[in-house]
């Protein structure tokens with residue numbers, strides 16, 4: 199399959215559309231948690247950031263869908279936006295069920311330039327999803343997340359995997375379909391979106407629970423008492439590979455985070 203071809207576009211759009219899961223947040227039954235589990239969950243520092251990340255993502259992705267004229271692409275990007283809004287609804291239902299206190303939410307607005315909005319969101323998700331895969335598995339194994347909650351959030355994590363897979367393929371397809379100068383400009387925008395997201399994540403890692411638009415760094419060590427950075431990064435890598443495995447093998451995979459983390463692991467001593 200030629201990257202940038204119509205066949206490529208069909209494949210990455212169909213991947214997203216054909217794997218849609220029609221769950222409804224409103225009918226999720228939130229399990230009654232034991233007092234210590236409830237305390238652990240409600241005290242996690244990242245619920246504000248999580249809700250806001252989904253709020254911004256849905257608005258930004260929908261603003262991009264609105265500009266598209268290709269019917270299939272529009273349908274797929276609109277589904278991506280719908281799923282982001284649904285993630286926010288899942289979180290809102292959980293927050294109500296467990297009486298979690300949130301800061302007032304910002305006014306969610308997309309950027310003036312919808313393609314930029316989509317690039318920003320897409321690269322942000324590439325960072326966040328990679329770590330979320332590892333955090334989720336770690337919380338599951340350590341028993342931090344009760345099994346019933348793991349089941350509830352599994353579709354959300356799975357969807358983020360589909361989103362980043364869709365996004366990296368759209369970037370490659372879009373770049374291939376531009377003129378030479380257009381492609382250079384587009385690639386510069388991609389790098390800019392990437393750098394802005396990288397700095398946003400570093401910033402959050404420094405100040406833990408700030409009201410920014412990323413939530414992974416805001417809660418790393420909460421999930422396991424014997425947190426080991428090397429084991430965690432290895433888990434992120436293996437979970438990323440596992441979650442990307444089921445989809446159309448002809449599609450590109452997100453390589454930025456796995457490559458960077460494999461490089462970083464060279465400098466982290468084994469126990």
Ligand SMILES: [Fe+2]
Pocket residue numbers: 252255281282285358
């Ligand atoms: Fe999301």
Ligand SMILES: [Fe+2]
Pocket residue numbers: 255282323357358361
């Ligand atoms: Fe997403």
